[in-house]
Amino acid sequence: MNNFNEIPFFIRLALKLLMLSLIACIIFLGQNIIVPFAFALLLAILLLPVNVFLERKGIPRAIAIIISLIISIIVISGIIYFLATQIVRFMSDIPAIQNRLNEHLQTLQEWINRNLPFTTKEQTQIINNATDKIKDSGTGFIGQTFLSVTQTITYILLIPVYSFLLLYYRDMIRKFLADIFNKEHEEKVADILKESRIIVQSYMAGLIIEMSIVASLNAIGFVVIGVQYAILLGLMAAILNMIPYIGGLIATIICMIITLTSSQYITDIIWVAIVLMIVQFIDNNILMPKIVSSKVKINALISILGVITGGALAGISGMFLSIPGIAILKVIFDRVEELKPWGMLLGDEITGTRKSEIYKRLEKMRHRKKINKLP
Numbered sequence: 001m002n003n004f005n006e007i008p009f010f011i012r013l014a015l016k017l018l019m020l021s022l023i024a025c026i027i028f029l030g031q032n033i034i035v036p037f038a039f040a041l042l043l044a045i046l047l048l049p050v051n052v053f054l055e056r057k058g059i060p061r062a063i064a065i066i067i068s069l070i071i072s073i074i075v076i077s078g079i080i081y082f083l084a085t086q087i088v089r090f091m092s093d094i095p096a097i098q099n100r101l102n103e104h105l106q107t108l109q110e111w112i113n114r115n116l117p118f119t120t121k122e123q124t125q126i127i128n129n130a131t132d133k134i135k136d137s138g139t140g141f142i143g144q145t146f147l148s149v150t151q152t153i154t155y156i157l158l159i160p161v162y163s164f165l166l167l168y169y170r171d172m173i174r175k176f177l178a179d180i181f182n183k184e185h186e187e188k189v190a191d192i193l194k195e196s197r198i199i200v201q202s203y204m205a206g207l208i209i210e211m212s213i214v215a216s217l218n219a220i221g222f223v224v225i226g227v228q229y230a231i232l233l234g235l236m237a238a239i240l241n242m243i244p245y246i247g248g249l250i251a252t253i254i255c256m257i258i259t260l261t262s263s264q265y266i267t268d269i270i271w272v273a274i275v276l277m278i279v280q281f282i283d284n285n286i287l288m289p290k291i292v293s294s295k296v297k298i299n300a301l302i303s304i305l306g307v308i309t310g311g312a313l314a315g316i317s318g319m320f321l322s323i324p325g326i327a328i329l330k331v332i333f334d335r336v337e338e339l340k341p342w343g344m345l346l347g348d349e350i351t352g353t354r355k356s357e358i359y360k361r362l363e364k365m366r367h368r369k370k371i372n373k374l375p
Contacts (some may be wrong), residue, residue, distance in 0.1 A: 014141075017162060023040045023140075024309075024313060027313045027318075028313045028314070030283035031313065031314040031315075031317075031318070034156070034313050034314070035314050035317045035318070035321070036154070036155045036159050036162065037158075037162055038157045038325075039155070039159050039321070040158070040159045040160075040161075040162030040163040040166060041163075041166060042200060042204060042321075042324060043159060043160075043163045044162075044166040044167050044170075045197055045200045045201055045204070046072075046200075046204050046205070047065075047068045047069070047072060047163065047167065048167065048170075048197065048201070049201070050064075050067075050068040050071070051064045051065055051167055054067060054068065061167075062168060065163075065164050065167045066164070068167075069160050069163060069164060073160065082235075083232070083236075085234060086229065086231055086235070087232065089229070089232075134375065141186065154300055174193060177189055177193065178190065178321050180349060188203060191335060192331055192332055192335050193232070195331050196327075196328045196331050197333075199327050199328070199331060200324050200327065200328070203323070203324060203327060204324070207242060210287050210288065211238045211239065211241070211242055211282065212238075213287055214237070214238040214241055214279060214283055214287065215233070215234050215235045215237075215238035215239075217234075217279045217282065218233065218234030218235075218237050218238060218276065218279055219231050219233075219234030219235070220234075221234075221275035221276075221278070222234055222275060222278060223271070225268070225271040225272070225275060226268075227259055227262075227268055227271070227272060228259075228262045229258065229262060233255045233258060233259070233272075236251065236254065236255070236256055237251035237252075237254075237276060237279075238251075240254070241283065241314075242320060243307060243319045243320065244360060246304070246307055246308075247319075247320070248276070248280045248283075251276065252272075252273060252276045252277075255272050255276060256269050256272055256273055259272045278375075289310050297330070297347050297348055298323065298326055298327060298330065298347065298348065299346070299347065299348035300348075302321060302326060302345070303322075303326070303348050304324075304325065306322040306326045307322050307323070308318050309322065310325075312321030326346060329346065330343050330346040330347060333346065
């Protein structure tokens with residue numbers, strides 16, 4: 001059986017499922033190695049045009065890479081500094097926020113006392129029991145926080161190093177990927193690498209543009225309705241919105257909770273939800289299709305499943321990396337004959353503008369089968 005298609009279908013399916021399970025297991029167990037490397041790969045692909053431009057100007061490759069990395073670090077540091085100043089301002093208002101929380105809690109207790117069979121004393125006892133449990137688990141929470149901070153610092157140190165090495169040895173890596181396959185597949189491998197690079201560059205650039213527009217619209221809307229920490233909430237909602245489909249819902253809940261703790265008017269929470277819903281509508285119907293979705297042709301079902309799976313395997317980092325990873329897989333599937341059905345499953349062509357073409361192709365196939373069956 002030299003031809004893979006000659007193997008019985010159930011064996012082929014079992015092998016594919018086994019391979020998917022093995023890949024998922026590797027990602028889950030090796031996420032501390034794979035996640036920073038994946039982020040470094042995205043950064044390297046994003047910086048590649050800058051490096052090529054600098055190298056064409058006669059600058060040595062190592063220096064060109066260092067210049068592009070310094071530029072990216074300055075931009076990212078500026079965003080982090082701006083976000084940190086907003087967080088510091090929020091932290092300075094914590095005493096006032098605690099007072100407002102106590103007011104809201106007292107109002108809620110009075111409503112429960114009037115409408116539910118729980119006295120104020122019983123409610124206070126339930127809250128105290130919950131507080132004691134939180135205190136008992138405080139040591140574990142502090143330990144987890146320390147590990148998260150340590151992991152983040154490790155990522156920050158490793159990503160620039162990985163990106164530098166990937167950009168510096170990119171010719172060797174490209175040659176290696178071409179040489180591990182047969183000579184007749186060399187052109188196909190080159191096409192896959194080129195198209196993957198173009199898709200990831202376009203997707204990341206579009207995502208940054210979309211995030212900037214969404215952050216601006218959120219902040220303007222929050223300023224208009226007079227909500228505190230408008231810039232912080234707008235930027236935070238835009239960052240969470242980078243997680244497809246799920247991020248918008250998470251951002252809405254968090255912004256409403258923060259507004260509840262910082263405002264004495266319940267109507268502010270409703271206005272925050274309305275602003276986020278309007279911006280989300282604009283994003284889903286105008287920004288996302290024009291700026292981001294036009295670069296990556298992945299259907300909504302696969303996107304949601306990919307984001308959830310990425311989160312289960314590698315946390316929040318996996319959610320961010322899921323869409324670029326699926327886009328690269330689709331490019332590979334579309335180029336390999338045996339995997340083309342999987343590429344079609346990932347794409348959205350059958351519900352898009354090519355719907356009529358696909359239906360016509362299916363009708364032609366049915367017509368040919370009927371003709372072949374004739375005596």
